[in-house]
Each structure stands twice: as structure tokens, then as C-alpha cells.
Amino acid sequence: MKETSYGYAGNILRVDLTISVCSLEKTDPYVPKFLGGRGVNQALLFKELRSGVTPFDPDNIICFGAGALVGTLVPGACRLNVDSKNVLTGGIGSGSAGGWFASELKFAGFDHIVIQGKAESPVYLWIEDDKVSIRAARDMWGGTTSETERMVKADIGQEDIQVLCIGPGGENMVKPSSIVVSGSRVVGRCGLGAVMGSKNLKAIAVKGTGSIKIKDQDRFMDAADSVSQRLRQLKGAEEMITYGTLFCSPAYNDLSALTFKNYEDDHVPDEHLRKISHEAFHGIETDRYACTACPLPCSHVYTIENGPYAGTRCHKAEANSVWNFGGRLAMDDVNGILKAQEECCQLGLDIDNTSGVIAWAIDCYQNGVISVDDTDGLALNWGDQDAIIELIRKIGYRKGFGNILAEGSLKASQIVGKGSDRYAFHIKGQDLIEGIRSMKGWALGIVVSPRGAAHTRGALATERSKWSEAESRKTFGTLTAGIATSYDDKAKALMYMEQANAVWDALGICFFTANRSNPEGVNPGELARFYTLATGIDLSEDELMKAGERLHNLEKMFNVHHAGFTRDDDYPPKRLMEEPIKSGPLKGERLLKKDWDRMLDDYYDCHNWDKQTSWPTREKLKALELDECIEMPGKKRI
Amino acid sequence: MPRVKNLKACTGCLRCELACSYHHTGEFSRSHSSIRVNKPLLDHDLPAQVNVLTAGQGVRPPCDLCSGQQIPFCIRFCPESVLTDESEHP
Numbered sequence: 171m172k173e174t175s176y177g178y179a180g181n182i183l184r185v186d187l188t189i190s191v192c193s194l195e196k197t198d199p200y201v202p203k204f205l206g207g208r209g210v211n212q213a214l215l216f217k218e219l220r221s222g223v224t225p226f227d228p229d230n231i232i233c234f235g236a237g238a239l240v241g242t243l244v245p246g247a248c249r250l251n252v253d254s255k256n257v258l259t260g261g262i263g264s265g266s267a268g269g270w271f272a273s274e275l276k277f278a279g280f281d282h283i284v285i286q287g288k289a290e291s292p293v294y295l296w297i298e299d300d301k302v303s304i305r306a307a308r309d310m311w312g313g314t315t316s317e318t319e320r321m322v323k324a325d326i327g328q329e330d331i332q333v334l335c336i337g338p339g340g341e342n343m344v345k346p347s348s349i350v351v352s353g354s355r356v357v358g359r360c361g362l363g364a365v366m367g368s369k370n371l372k373a374i375a376v377k378g379t380g381s382i383k384i385k386d387q388d389r390f391m392d393a394a395d396s397v398s399q400r401l402r403q404l405k406g407a408e409e410m411i412t413y414g415t416l417f418c419s420p421a422y423n424d425l426s427a428l429t430f431k432n433y434e435d436d437h438v439p440d441e442h443l444r445k446i447s448h449e450a451f452h453g454i455e456t457d458r459y460a461c462t463a464c465p466l467p468c469s470h471v472y473t474i475e476n477g478p479y480a481g482t483r484c485h486k487a488e489a490n491s492v493w494n495f496g497g498r499l500a501m502d503d504v505n506g507i508l509k510a511q512e513e514c515c516q517l518g519l520d521i522d523n524t525s526g527v528i529a530w531a532i533d534c535y536q537n538g539v540i541s542v543d544d545t546d547g548l549a550l551n552w553g554d555q556d557a558i559i560e561l562i563r564k565i566g567y568r569k570g571f572g573n574i575l576a577e578g579s580l581k582a583s584q585i586v587g588k589g590s591d592r593y594a595f596h597i598k599g600q601d602l603i604e605g606i607r608s609m610k611g612w613a614l615g616i617v618v619s620p621r622g623a624a625h626t627r628g629a630l631a632t633e634r635s636k637w638s639e640a641e642s643r644k645t646f647g648t649l650t651a652g653i654a655t656s657y658d659d660k661a662k663a664l665m666y667m668e669q670a671n672a673v674w675d676a677l678g679i680c681f682f683t684a685n686r687s688n689p690e691g692v693n694p695g696e697l698a699r700f701y702t703l704a705t706g707i708d709l710s711e712d713e714l715m716k717a718g719e720r721l722h723n724l725e726k727m728f729n730v731h732h733a734g735f736t737r738d739d740d741y742p743p744k745r746l747m748e749e750p751i752k753s754g755p756l757k758g759e760r761l762l763k764k765d766w767d768r769m770l771d772d773y774y775d776c777h778n779w780d781k782q783t784s785w786p787t788r789e790k791l792k793a794l795e796l797d798e799c800i801e802m803p804g805k806k807r808i
Numbered sequence: 809m810p811r812v813k814n815l816k817a818c819t820g821c822l823r824c825e826l827a828c829s830y831h832h833t834g835e836f837s838r839s840h841s842s843i844r845v846n847k848p849l850l851d852h853d854l855p856a857q858v859n860v861l862t863a864g865q866g867v868r869p870p871c872d873l874c875s876g877q878q879i880p881f882c883i884r885f886c887p888e889s890v891l892t893d894e895s896e897h898p
Contacts, residue, residue: 381837460819465887467819
């Protein structure tokens with residue numbers, strides 16, 4: 171246990187909505203072992219969730235955590251991590267968002283909020299420094315996310331506060347739901363908005379007037395300044411600032427890694443992609459913004475100028491927006507994509523899982539598995555933006571056919587039957603959104619991710635940015651991290667990135683500032699130094715990465731205890747192993763079973779996990795000081 | 809006192825606020841800063857606001873142009889060059 175008077179706010183706020191009681195704990199016992207953010211959230215979840223608790227059970231808890239470096243001037247230190255039981259997979263649920271909420275939470279004196287129980291009627295939580303109240307949200311129930319933020323601010327009578335909230339999607343316990351933070355940033359994936367909805371928790375608002383102390387002030391400021399200036403000069407920084415993540419879609423398409431029409435192909439026709447290019451979006455950009463402390467403002471605001479959606483403002487179209495709506499659903503109009511995204515944002519739906527289940531529905535319709543008799547009379551065709559937007563609304567309100575889609579594509583395919591599971595592309599129950607047949611290390615990271623399909627937990631973006639052999643050797647000690655189609659040595663590079671991702675989330679660092687796709691981004695050695703300068707807790711790069719590995723293993727163990735996932739759950743959808751990519755530069759690529767097995771064996775070996783079960787070994791857990799995972803009353807024994 | 813020379817470029821990252829509070833207190837805070845940034849995201853018709861305080865308001869200290877520093881912290885840490893310490897009519 172270390173004294174956390176520097177860097178951390180020092181407190182964990184616990185709120186039991188069933189009995190309307192708030193209490194305080196110290197962050198100390200979890201530091202530095204679990205660092206903060208996602209790390210402490212997951213430690214709390216593992217310790218407190220007994221086996222058999224379902225995601226919507228009042229006994230489930232949902233943890234909100236600001237990273238350990240949030241509230242300081244470390245570039246990109248802005249992330250809020252949210253962790254609970256995953257409503258789609260039954261395993262770990264985990265996501266994060268930027269914005270300004272996390273820093274405000276720390277200024278209010280809290281590193282984490284843990285919500286348990288269920289309120290009798292809709293409420294929201296209002297934190298004003300050390301004053302915490304649970305307030306009625308009856309009038310806000312049913313409101314879109316923008317309406318809710320406005321109503322919360324009006325109810326409190328202050329504009330200059332930070333709000334996170336759910337929309338109708340979360341209220342209706344729609345599984346592809348999200349949590350919207352600071353009006354524009356989104357905790358997508360894992361259906362965490364539905365967990366808030368199941369607790370009758372509409373929003374959390376915070377205002378903080380306190381401060382975060384720094385141990386070694388002058389050296390910290392000099393480091394923050396020089397790293398920030400370096401980031402602005404990096405290759406790709408200008409594109410990131412100008413276009414946001416949208417600019418990387420052509421590079422993925424050039425590697426045949428953008429799915430088209432629900433994996434009919436993993437290459438979007440060039441003419442189609444040109445219509446929805448980053449330049450096309452840039453043409454209607456009306457503003458841009460940055461999260462707390464970030465020198466790379468990648469968030470953009472677009473205003474639709476023409477057509478039926480003219481006047482609609484939409485925040486932060488991401489690479490995902492183009493992959494999901496432009497590729498997977500084959501929409502070829504920037505305005506339609508922005509409108510679809512904005513509908514999701516307002517209804518509090520995750521664009522990845524929502525577009526995934528819609529892709530499943532369209533594919534089923536196109537192949538005669540379902541008809542207008544199943545879809546409330548709606549014809550479902552690829553790229554039909556009106557029908558897609560209509561489906562988004564039906565999902566958000568669980569209306570008609572939307573009630574089935576609101577279960578996510580795996581469950582929806584089980585409800586419909588008739589072989590419709592052929593069109594449900596998911597990993598562990600969470601929708602897959604990425605083209606994964608060509609980039610093998612990207613694929614491995616996405617498929618083995620403990621939270622279900624996810625490219626934000628280690629998947630090798632090094633392949634997209636084509637790291638040289640020298641760059642690969644310097645960071646991973648291997649030569650292949652930049653070679654998309656190679657299966658060799660991807661496991662070792664992935665293990666590094668899994669640890670680094672865990673560190674970024676635990677410290678609250680946005681990975682666009684880190685050495686994820688650009689080898690010159692902020693590296694773990696620099697983060698260890700920032701951590702030590704900020705907190706006064708001496709932590710080496712190796713110790714920091716070990717904390718990342720510990721967190722990854724802890725999440726893996728959560729899955730073992732709560733979802734029973736094994737090696738069988740670490741395989742891509744069968745069709746992506748059988749059907750080759752039809753076009754593009756890497757036409758013919760697929761994930762070969764024997765090569766996948768070899769890569770998976772290598773991956774488990776790197777981790778010292780059992781190759782048959784995929785579970786961490788006792789020795790590994792001991793080495794990571796995770797004794798709590800080895801034997802727990804009522805939980806499986808390793 | 810730093811002058812706002814390019815408000816349109818403000819991204820709302822709060823780096824100037826945090827750097828300013830560090831100058832005054834050695835800590836990071838939004839309240840102990842001479843600068844208050846407001847970047848409204850729900851109402852885009854409203855422009856960003858960057859206010860530099862000459863007189864203290866509540867716990868807020870007034871701007872002293874970072875006495876002792878070569879470049880005021882708010883200018884040094886703003887990635888978008890929103891603020892300047894040059895006079896309006898050189």
C-alpha cells in the first residue's frame with residue numbers, strides 16, 4: 171500500500187442505489203498494484219462480483235474510473251474507463267471514453283465511482299466536490315442523450331459541469347447500448363449503458379473545484395511540455411488533427427481489411443470508398459475539439475448541409491463510422507452515415523454492435539431467411555439509409571423487429587433460428603466489426619480480447635502502419651510486426667501491446683498519443699517516468715508493464731469464473747477461415763485453421779497459459795501476485 | 809496579461825487552465841486558474857470562451873503573467889496558439 175496524496179484524488183465513491191446510501195473508501199489499497207482507471211475498476215469487479223450474478227442483477231456493480239494521470243498535463247490523459255459485467259458475453263465488460271468528465275471527477279476528489287443496487291425509480295447522481303446526492307430523474311427518462319444533458323444542467327442550475335448519461339437504448343436495456351460522456355464522447359461496446367438502465371440510473375453529473383498534486387513538479391512540467399511538442403511533430407499528427415481517425419480507412423482498405431456487406435468481402439470498392447472519404451467528411455466540418463490535456467484535437471463536428479437531414483450536427487465520426495455504416499452496411503453517402511451515427515448517439519446506442527446486428531438482419535433478408543413479415547414490413551437492402559436509420563430507432567425503443575435486434579446478433583440469430591447464425595459475425599457474443607482475414611496480428615488481438623471482439627485491447631495496428639523491421643525489433647524484439655499477412659511472432663508483439671493497452675487505460679492515456687500505431691508515440695518508459703514524477707511512487711518500465719500484464723490476466727480470470735470461456739472461444743468465425751477475401755490487394759487471404767492454431771499456441775506459450783483451456787496457470791498468477799484469482803470461495807479453482 | 813488572438817482555434821483542451829493553476833499553486837486545478845475556458849458542445853452556435861482574469865474571483869487568483877517565467881505557462885502549453893503576450897498594436 172502506498173500513500174496516494176500525489177497524482178491521485180485518493181477516494182473511491184460507493185453508491186448503493188437500493189438503499190440510497192453513499193460511502194467513501196480510499197484508493198490506497200489498490201495502488202500501485204492496479205494503477206488506476208480500468209485496473210482498479212477490474213480489481214473491484216473481480217473481488218466483489220459473486221458467480222451467477224447476471225448483468226442486469228441489482229447485485230452487479232458498474233465502476234467508473236479516471237486514470238491515474240488524468241487531471242494532469244500529461245498529453246492525452248483524459249480517459250474515463252467504465253467496467254461491469256458484459257451484457258453481450260457474460261464475461262468482462264469494459265470500455266472507455268475521452269472528454270472532460272474524468273478530470274472533473276478527480277478535481278471533485280474521486281478516482282472512482284462504484285454503483286451497486288437498483289433505484290426504485292429513475293435517478294441521477296450529482297457530485298459537487300464532497301457533496302453527493304441522488305436526485306429524481308423521472309422527467310428525464312425517455313430523453314435523448316443531448317436532451318438529458320440539458321435537463322440535468324437545468325435541474326442543477328449550472329452549465330459548467332460534466333455529465334455522462336444514457337439514452338432510451340440504455341433505459342430499455344438494449345444490448346448494443348452505450349454511455350455518452352460530455353455530450354459527444356462514447357463508452358461503446360459491451361452494452362454498459364444497459365447496465366446503467368437496469369439500475370434506473372439515467373446520468374451522473376460532476377463538478378470539481380479541488381486539485382491534483384504533483385510530487386516532482388518542475389521535472390514533470392518539463393517532460394509534459396517536451397512530449398507534447400514532440401507529438402505535434404510526429405508523422406501522421408497533421409492528418410489526425412485535420413481528419414481524426416477517418417484518415418486511416420484507405421490504409422485499411424489497401425490491406426483488404428475493411429469489411430463490405432457483412433463480410434461478403436473485406437475490401438470496399440474504391441469508387442464507393444471515395445464517396446465517403448475523409449476529405450468528403452472534412453468538407454462539411456464545422457468545428458473541432460480536444461479532450462482534457464490533449465495536444466492532438468482529433469474530434470470533429472460536422473453539419474449536414476443538404477438533403478433530408480440538412481442541419482443535423484454530428485460529433486466525432488470515427489474510422490468505425492465508415493467501417494460500420496460505409497463498409498459493413500454499404501452506405502455510400504456521408505450525410506446518411508452521419509445521420510445514422512447521430513441517431514445512435516442520441517439514442518445511446520453503440521455504433522459497432524448496432525450496425526453489426528443490422529448487418530446480420532440485412533444479410534438474413536437478402537438470403538431469404540427473413541422477409542417483410544418479420545421486419546414490420548421494412549425491405550432491407552444494403553446501403554438503404556432510410557431503412558437503416560429506421561432500424562436504429564426500432565432498436566433504441568425495442569419496437570417490433572427492433573426488440574429482437576436489441577438482443578445483439580448472436581442472441582437474435584438464436585431467436586430467429588433457420589440457419590441465421592451463418593450471418594452473425596461475433597467473438598464471444600460481441601459483434602465483430604473489423605476486416606480480419608488479411609492482417610493476422612490485428613486478427614489475433616481482436617479475437618482473443620477478453621471483452622469480446624475489440625481492436626482496442628492490443629490488436630496490432632503496427633500492421634496497418636507497416637512498421638519496419640528495425641521498428642519492430644526495437645519495440646518487440648521481433649521482425650514481423652509490420653507485415654500484415656505473416657503469422658510469425660505476432661503473439662509476442664501482441665502480448666506487449668496488450669500490456670501497453672492495459673497501462674494506457676489504467677493511467678487514463680488516450681492511445682492515439684501512445685506508441686500503438688506510431689513507434690514514436692509516448693512509450694511505456696516515458697509513462698513510467700510520468701507516473702513516478704506525478705505520484706512519487708517509484709515504478710520502472712518493467713514494473714509498469716507487469717501491472718498491465720496483471721490487469722490483462724485478471725480480466726482473463728474474470729472470464730474463466732463468470733463466462734467459462736476456453737480456447738474454443740479464441741477462434742474467428744468459421745466463415746472467415748473458409749471463405750477468402752474476394753478483391754483488393756490482398757485478395758485470396760483468409761485465416762487458415764492450422765496457422766491460427768500455431769499462432770494461438772504461441773500466444774498461450776508467451777503468456778504461460780494452458781494451451782488446452784487457454785486459462786492462466788497457477789504459476790503465472792502467482793508471479794503476477796494475483797493470488798486472489800487462484801482460489802476463491804464459490805468460484806472455479808485453477 | 810495574455811491576450812486571446814485566435815479564439816476560433818481553441819479546442820477546449822484546458823491545457824492553459826491547468827498550466828495556469830500550476831503556476832499559482834503547484835497543483836492542477838480548474839478553479840485555481842486565472843483562465844476559464846468554456847467550449848460549448850451541445851450548442852455549437854455559441855463560440856468558445858477564453859477568459860483571463862485580471863482581478864481575483866472567489867478562489868481564483870488574478871493573472872500575473874507568470875512572473876519569473878520566460879513565457880507565460882498558458883502560452884507555452886497551448887498547442888493551438890490561441891493566446892499571445894504580444895501587445896495588440898506593436
